[in-house]
Amino acid sequence: MLFAAAGIVKAAPLERRADAYTDLDILNYALTLEHLEDTFYRQGLEKFSAEDFKSCDLDETVYDRFKAISQHETTHVAFLTSAIKAAGGSPVPQCEYKFGYTDVQGFVALAQLLERTGVSAYDGANQYIMNPAYRTAAATIVTVEARHSAFLNSITNRSPFPYAFDTPLSLNEVITLAGGLISSCPYDVGIKPYNTLTVTTTSEKKDKLKLSYPNSNDNQYAYFLWGSNTTSTQIGSNGEIEVPKEITAGDVYIIVTSDNSPPSDSNIVAGPAYYSVPANW
Structure with missing residues (x-):
């Protein structure tokens, strides 16, 4: 599936537009967020075991679902990296992060925020994607992120689908949210965050x-x-x-x-x- 998806975007030319965001910019923006999610889940699952989840009244099935989500995020990173290289670009590396959770409850709560923000990020960035193949590829990711978000809501007794529509956020708004979790980056994201609230x-x-x-x-x-x-x-x-x-x-x-x-x-x-x-x- 990864290589088939990469083939969708391999030959697509990049286009520069008046708003200064190229399709390659948006792919690297998405990769910045996917790196964050990928690292978050891998570190959390290294820190907590299935028994840790059980002690918080979350059964082994929930733990297995978290492992599946982690695998999805790793796949998203690999896909975006391949797509950017195929388009002649340089994929951004991962940053250093400060997630701050100390227990399973904190890990789950932050996962909810990351997945919810991920949906809003893809929804908001969609308007800037000019190439239809890229837009389709992004759509196949955001629907999976939305399923992650619904699952995480359901295990904490919240509605998995509280509204008829999701909330798109601008690139600056998303980077403002993500910036609080990034301690340092080896590159300039190129998107200005707003003040922290x-x-x-x-x-x-x-x-x-x-x-x-x-x-x-x-x-x-x-x-x-x-x-x-x-x-x-x-x-x-x-x-x-x-x-x-x-x-x-x-x-x-x-x-x-x-x-x-x-x-x-x-x-x-x-x-x-x-x-x-x-x-x-």
Whole structure:
């Protein structure tokens, strides 16, 4: 399957467009993210055993599924590497990472974030892919990433498909999320991250949040992205906000903007940050 897929894109010429992203840029962007996921799963499965999973009420089947996900990510890295070389490019190497988990629960929680972000990354980058063969290849990866995300949600008693649509993120937004897990890189990713946004809960129901980020002031807004929906709320002087009532349980991204208009490169102050709205809030 790997070599057949590589053959799809082998002879495809690269095209430069006015927005400065070539198809090769997008392939290396995808490889940057796949390296991160591949390393994450390999390190986690070296650290934790099936018995460790069982001690957290996750049976051996779950552990086996994690091994399968790890194999998928390794295959994605190999495929993208081959495709980039076949197109005459230089595949980016892996970076050094700081995942920060200390137990199985933390490993599973971070896996959920990585897979969810992976889906948003491919969805957001699709618009820049000009060659139909590359676009098809990316689509065959993102559907698998979405299955990973659904599985990881289901084992923690969350909806495997909370919304009718997924949430695309821009390249800058994804690199902002991924950047917090990268300690150093032997190359310049070439994509500017936004300021880091930290979200903490301030109420038992988890419907009130505190946002921490650089360059805060009293005239900024928190934009919530979930599914294909967006809504905003003005940020209080102490950085506190309430989760809008129209958001039901599920994954959301929060972005701080300098005005009450949809997030764009011209008005994003910080973020995105990931937040999971609990089912009983």
